[in-house]
Amino acid sequence: MSEDIKVHAEVREQFGKGFARRLRAAGKIPAVIYGHGTEPVHVALPGHQVSLIIRRANALLHLDVEGTDHLALVKDVQRDPVLQIIEHIDLLVVKKGEKIQVDVPIIVTGEPFAGTVANLDATSLAVEVEATHIPQNFEVSVEGLEEGQHVTAADVKLPKGATLLADPEMLVVAIYVPNESSSESTEAVSAEGESAEGQAEAAAAE
Numbered sequence: 001m002s003e004d005i006k007v008h009a010e011v012r013e014q015f016g017k018g019f020a021r022r023l024r025a026a027g028k029i030p031a032v033i034y035g036h037g038t039e040p041v042h043v044a045l046p047g048h049q050v051s052l053i054i055r056r057a058n059a060l061l062h063l064d065v066e067g068t069d070h071l072a073l074v075k076d077v078q079r080d081p082v083l084q085i086i087e088h089i090d091l092l093v094v095k096k097g098e099k100i101q102v103d104v105p106i107i108v109t110g111e112p113f114a115g116t117v118a119n120l121d122a123t124s125l126a127v128e129v130e131a132t133h134i135p136q137n138f139e140v141s142v143e144g145l146e147e148g149q150h151v152t153a154a155d156v157k158l159p160k161g162a163t164l165l166a167d168p169e170m171l172v173v174a175i176y177v178p179n180e181s182s183s184e185s186t187e188a189v190s191a192e193g194e195s196a197e198g199q200a201e202a203a204a205a206e
Helices: 017-027 047-051 178-204
Strands: 005-011 030-035 038-046 060-065 068-081 086-095 098-108 115-121 125-132 138-141 151-152 171-176
Touching: 005 030, 005 047, 017 030, 017 086, 030 047, 030 068, 038 047, 038 060, 047 086, 060 086, 098 115
Parallel strands: 005 060, 030 086, 098 138
Antiparallel strands: 005 038, 030 038, 060 068, 068 086, 098 125, 115 171, 151 171
């Protein structure tokens, strides 16, 4: 279940890259709130608090914007590609009881049958859920599964009130035995690398 997180947001009247840089230097994050037919509201969010909250997928924020409360879903987080600093956040206004469409991450648990490997084919599942009850993730157990067995979207257990939007036959996890030739090839490449490294060290010693 998603928890409402109280965040105090400041309305901002200034825009542009220069102002955004000054905001970030002051420990704040530029953001925009939109949805439900309302005019977009540009705000500044407390950087440290929000950075911790949005570590989880589909984070839901309880915003206090100059005394007015909003429930908002984190829809997009823009980061600097090199420094990974959060540059901007898009927030979608939602209502309690409203159904929304989200992609929920999938986590594999357990160990398949000895000698096999579980390959995660789909990292998330599209579902429709109540806005204040978004699952943090879906757990898919592969405990004891054998070669050739698989898990589809229809096999994933959804919480009460959630509706699957993805194709029920979509492959989520497949169990297989690693190809021996691939393993041998990997070992050969590794051996060649070690040999080349040894030759280079010998040449350097001379």
